[in-house]
Amino acid sequence: MVKRLFFPLAVFLVLTLQAMASHAEELRVEPDRTQLYEGEVVTLTVKGTMKLDINLSNLFDFNLSDLPNPDIEKVEPDFRILSRNQRYSIRTVNNDMVGEITWTYQLAPESTGKLTIPALTFRDATSEPVTIEVIDGTPPQQDPASARDSFIELAADKAEVYVQEQLTLTVRLFFSGNLIRGDLSEPEHPNAIIEPLGKQTEYSRYRDGIRYRVVERRYALFPQQPGTLTLPAIKFEGQARDTEGKLIFLRDSEQLYDVPVKDIPASFTGDTWLPASDLTLSESGLPPTMKVDTGENLTRELSLEAKGLPSEALPPIPDEVPEGLRSYPDQPERSTIKTQEGLTSTLSQTSALVPVKPGKMTLPEIRIPWWDTDTDSQQYAVLNAKILEVGGAAPAAAKPVAPAPESPEPTTSERQEPAPRTPQDSGEPVWQLLALAFGGLWLVTLVAWWAAHKRSSGEATTPVTKAGNQESQVFDELVDAIRTGSASSPALMLRWMNLAFPGHNFRTASEAISHTASPELQAAFADLQSHLFAAEGRIEGWDGKKLAVLLQHLRSGKSKGKARKETALPPLYPKNLTA
Structure with a gap:
């Protein structure tokens, strides 16, 4: 009797344990393949189950999107997560609500070799790690262009360049299908100046009987150091739909060959290196x-x-x-x-x-x-x-000064008439006539100088004031240009020195700086020239505070000397007055 009761009880316990096991939380990781080639994408499916506590009190508040996700971020940095998707389903097992969740991830390998997808966790469940092998190159017995949904071509116009010489880089992206989104990286290098050449162009081109859409970009590269220019790979990632409307993931990368960069040739005689x-x-x-x-x-x-x-x-x-x-x-x-x-x-x-x-x-x-x-x-x-x-x-610039009416000097017609008698006949001494003539001429000259000096002294204020304002304005522009390291600094320096020291007619900024006889000022100006026009063309930091302060001191010293000159007494006799 006891045996008869024990057998049905054992069967009941086994069925109960199986039902409980089916309700237990679990997590499974399934890649679509464990071996792929560089540039391809692996699809990772993660499935999880969990018991749901749903009743009348929380039925209308229940939301499947509130359920937790597995810690997929563990796959980084070996893989890049291109996209993620999830779907839910609910089924009843022995009157219990069981939720089944499926997550789908598109993963792009970041390197070649054997990569591991680590164990993922979901609530109390843990998956098993999975190994993915990424093979370098393209699949065998396939053409690289025709076998891929997208690929990149790089071309340069020169095999080698001089330092600071222009290298034109062309980037072409080929893709098939209807592109939904895409991200094409830009070339970059810490020791090169890179300028994009206009907007990108788009056109179609056939390769091995397959029609591709092409996006083309051009860049001008200027290496700043001799040696070898190695650009990082140009990468593309995107999504497109094929002819059947299926969503496909596009991913590719390409790297330009190493470009030798030659130094400035020893035979070049110029001060500024200009490769063009x-x-x-x-x-x-x-x-x-x-x-x-x-x-x-x-x-x-x-x-x-x-x-x-x-x-x-x-x-x-x-x-x-x-x-x-x-x-x-x-x-x-x-x-x-x-x-x-x-x-x-x-x-x-x-x-x-x-x-x-x-x-x-x-x-x-x-x-x-x-x-x-x-x-x-x-x-x-x-x-x-x-x-x-x-x-x-x-x-018209030189008008004769008309003599004053009161002048006793004889008229022109009287001077030109021949004398009717000789000095001996007149009985007047010759020296008396000469004294009267020179005295009249001196008096006319004195009156003319006095009138001209009076006019010039009354009109001198405006030009001096204008010149002072111009000097001050040019000096302010010069200081601003020096502090920012502007290429206009030498020209402004020459202009200000000619205004500040009139009469010297400086022809170059270097000549003007040499006139100051200040070693510190000459050294600071030489630093500015090295910053602006160095043959190596190296970009270095510039601090123009020292040169600006030295110019302020030079200007202040000149202003004091000018003030002392203006306050001094004028000479007793004008220098341009001769008797």
């Missing part, structure tokens, strides 16, 4: 006849144009002028035009020229050495010397 495919000098503004009058204003514009260089790399154009010709340069203007072939940059310098004395003046030749990257040789951009003929001032 073309560099020209031009000028405008001077009269065709090259003949002007003293005091006439001229405007001379010098332009330096380079193909394959950014405008910031162009040095100031030498614009020395001879004595007798004053130059007032404006701030240089820089511009850059981007085309599919690269950069074309222009530096324009405009100066106002004023001849101050007549004669023939020679505008010296301008010669800028540069390196022709097409012929791999040094070339020169040249502006030939020009001779400027300066005539005297216009006749």
Whole structure:
């Protein structure tokens, strides 16, 4: 009897334990494949079950989206999570509500070799780790282009370059299907200046009978250090739908070959390294006849144009002028035009020229050495010397002073009439006539000087005030340019020194700084020139506070000396008065 009761009880316990086991929480990880090639994507399915406590009191508040997720972030950094999706289902087991959750992840391997998807946890359940093998290259016996839904092509216009020489990089992305989203990385390198060349272009192209959509981008690269330029891989990730409407994941990467970067050749003789495919000098503004009058204003514009260089790399154009010709340069203007072939940059310098004395003046030749990257040789951009003929001032500029009516000097007609008698006949001594003549001339000269001096003293206030305001304005611009390390600093320095020290007619900023005889100021200005126009073109930090303070001291010392001169007594006899 006992045995008969024990057998049905054992069966009941087994069935109960099985039901309880089916209700227990569990987590399973299932990749769609355990071996794939570089650039391919693995689909990881994670399934979990859990008992749900649903009754009448919480039926309407229950939300499946509130259920926890497995800690999928553990797969990073070996895998990148491209997308994630989940779905839920509920079934009844022995009058209990059991929830079944399925998560689907698209994972992109970050490297080749054997990668491990670690054990994931979901509530009290833990999955088993899974090993994925990622093989380098493309699947065997398949063409790399036709076998893939997307791929990248990289092309450069040169196999090797000089430091700071332009290298044009072309990036082409090929993809099939209807692209929903995509992310194509940009080239980057810490020791290179990279400029995009316009907007990307899109077109179609066939490869091995397959039609692809192509996105093309171009970049201009300027390596800043000699050695080897190694760019990180260009990567693409996206989603598209194929012809059947199925969602597919696109992922690819491509790396450019290493580019040797050569140092500046020892045979280059210039102060500023200029590697370009073309560099020209031009000028405008001077009269065709090259003949002007003293005091006439001229405007001379010098332009330096380079193909394959950014405008910031162009040095100031030498614009020395001879004595007798004053130059007032404006701030240089820089511009850059981007085309599919690269950069074309222009530096324009405009100066106002004023001849101050007549004669023939020679505008010296301008010669800028540069390196022709097409012929791999040094070339020169040249502006030939020009001779400027300066005539005297216009006749209207010198008007004779009319004698005062009270002057006892005889009229012209009386002086030109022949004397009817000789001095011996008149009986008057000759020295008396000469004394009267010289005395009259001296009196007329004194009256004319007094009238001119009175006019000049009354009109002198306005020009001096205007010159002072101009000097102050130019000095403020100079200090701002120095503090920011602007390329306009040397031109502003030359302009301010000519205003602050009139009469010296400085032709270059270096000449003006040498006039100060200050070693500290000369050293600080040399640091500025090294920062702006170093041949190596290395980008370094700049602090213009020291140079700005030294110029403030120079200006303050000059102002005190000027004040002492203005407060001194005028000379007893004017220097331009002669008897």
